[in-house]
Amino acid sequence: MNDCQNAVIRDQLPDLLHDRLDASSRSAVQSHVASCTDCRRELELLRGVHGILLARTPHVDTAWVVGALPRAPQRAARPLPHWRAWSDWRIAAAVAVLAVGGGSMAVLHRTSATPSTTPVVAGAPQTPAGGIGAGRSITPSAAAVPVSTVATGGESGSGLTMTGRLEDLSDDQLQALLDQVGNLQALPVTEPDPVAIQVESTNGVSPEGL
Amino acid sequence: MQSMNDAVRGGDDQLDSELIARWKSGDERAATALVERHAPALARFAVASGARTDVDELVQDTFVRAFHSLDGFRGESSFRTWLFTIERRLLLDRRRAEKRRRDRTEIKEDDAATEYDALDAVVADETQQKMRDAIRQLSPTQRDVFTLRVAEGLSYKEIAEAVGTTEGAARVHYHNAMRAVKEFLDE
Numbered sequence: 001m002n003d004c005q006n007a008v009i010r011d012q013l014p015d016l017l018h019d020r021l022d023a024s025s026r027s028a029v030q031s032h033v034a035s036c037t038d039c040r041r042e043l044e045l046l047r048g049v050h051g052i053l054l055a056r057t058p059h060v061d062t063a064w065v066v067g068a069l070p071r072a073p074q075r076a077a078r079p080l081p082h083w084r085a086w087s088d089w090r091i092a093a094a095v096a097v098l099a100v101g102g103g104s105m106a107v108l109h110r111t112s113a114t115p116s117t118t119p120v121v122a123g124a125p126q127t128p129a130g131g132i133g134a135g136r137s138i139t140p141s142a143a144a145v146p147v148s149t150v151a152t153g154g155e156s157g158s159g160l161t162m163t164g165r166l167e168d169l170s171d172d173q174l175q176a177l178l179d180q181v182g183n184l185q186a187l188p189v190t191e192p193d194p195v196a197i198q199v200e201s202t203n204g205v206s207p208e209g210l
Numbered sequence: 211m212q213s214m215n216d217a218v219r220g221g222d223d224q225l226d227s228e229l230i231a232r233w234k235s236g237d238e239r240a241a242t243a244l245v246e247r248h249a250p251a252l253a254r255f256a257v258a259s260g261a262r263t264d265v266d267e268l269v270q271d272t273f274v275r276a277f278h279s280l281d282g283f284r285g286e287s288s289f290r291t292w293l294f295t296i297e298r299r300l301l302l303d304r305r306r307a308e309k310r311r312r313d314r315t316e317i318k319e320d321d322a323a324t325e326y327d328a329l330d331a332v333v334a335d336e337t338q339q340k341m342r343d344a345i346r347q348l349s350p351t352q353r354d355v356f357t358l359r360v361a362e363g364l365s366y367k368e369i370a371e372a373v374g375t376t377e378g379a380a381r382v383h384y385h386n387a388m389r390a391v392k393e394f395l396d397e
Contacts, residue, residue: 001392011381018363045391046360049345052338053361056257058265060249062242065270069245069277072236 001045004038013039017046101172226289230280245273248290251362252297258345258357259301268304272297287371291364294372298354305350344394348387355380356387 004010009032015021016029033039169177226247232240252269261268275296276283283292345353354373358364364372369380 001396003389003392007385010385014359014363015365017360020363042388042392045341045395048338048341049356049360049391052341053254053258053357057250057254058257060253060266060269062245062249064266065245065249065273066242068270068274069241070274072233072238072241074236 001041002038004036004042006032006036006039009033009036009039010042013043013046017043017050097170097172100170101176104169104173105176222290223285223288227285230283230289233277234280241277244289248293249273251290252293254361255294255297255354255357256301258361259298259350259354260346261301261304268297268300271300275300288368290362291368291371294358294362294364295374298372298374340395341391344391347394348390351375352383352387352390355383356391359384 009029012021012025012029013033016026016033019026021029033043226244229240229244229247233244249269252272253265256265256268272293276293283289287295345356348356351373355369358369358372359366366377366380366384369375369384370377373380375383
């Protein structure tokens with residue numbers, strides 16, 4: 001078996017066998033092979049070898065091979081469905097409001113429960129016991145009005161002490177405060193209860209005649 | 211001269227790239243698809259290169275190595291060429307190990323004959339048997355180049371990448387192999 005002198009064509013015979021030539025190259029090679037005995041024999045030889053090698057392809061258990069492969073990298077987190085994201089957002093917002101509101105109320109309670117360190121001078125004019133704002137300036141010292149007295153109907157007893165300004169509070173916080181005011185049992189009074197005095201006559205003379 | 215059909219080759223490479231991307235994003239089925247696409251060619255190359263036993267294991271090792279270093283695959287060559295490169299290194303390692311073992315162990319003629327007969331039973335035709343013998347008498351490099359060119363249709367450039375040589379050297383190896391096969395068949 002001789003070799004064709006056209007090395008370019010011989011180089012492309014395997015590509016012709018695998019149908020990997022573009023149209024013009026395939027046409028050129030095919031026309032050459034049609035007129036060249038050496039190339040025709042070489043192409044036949046290539047087909048024979050190719051057939052033998054394909055026939056000898058052993059079966060490979062694909063599943064067994066795949067079973068030994070490393071796992072695919074972890075899939076990236078998928079975006080949540082729209083309704084789920086909306087629901088989660090609402091839950092998060094509710095939790096945030098509760099946390100802020102609850103935290104504020106806890107701070108308010110702690111502040112009101114902590115005695116003021118501001119000393120009160122003995123003998124200084126006192127706000128009437130039970131008056132609004134009485135708790136702030138009262139210390140549990142001997143010179144001051146006893147805390148228990150102040151607390152009765154005072155801020156420390158009601159839990160309505162504020163540390164900030166009203167305009168700093170959110171609507172929810174204001175509403176919570178208003179609700180607490182509405183439920184307050186020991187709201188201090190500014191006007192004394194009317195007192196009815198009955199005077200009984202001991203000598204039969206009516207009081208108006210006295 | 212543009213001899214290879216770029217559309218065909220490019221389409222294969224594109225599909226491989228898509229499957230690799232899918233596997234990297236967590237799709238296990240993409241690994242199965244890649245194995246199914248390339249395992250037969252790897253098994254064929256292993257047998258043609260002289261692997262007589264444990265071809266399944268060799269193919270599996272090739273894929274395991276490939277998937278473990280898939281981040282290092284930059285797509286400069288085709289995925290199949292890259293697999294051939296890995297498999298050929300494994301084959302060389304195995305040949306060296308077998309050679310060391312043969313040097314230590316006396317080979318029994320009966321065992322070699324049995325192995326040879328079992329393989330040859332697949333090929334009954336005398337002409338085909340002669341072709342097999344012609345391929346077998348090639349040097350390992352000639353046989354690898356010849357197999358990749360004839361059985362798989364790889365270009366010289368791809369063969370050069372797979373066997374670790376230059377494109378020109380791959381061409382020379384192929385033509386020397388072809389001449390040797392012809393001479394063997396003409397005897």
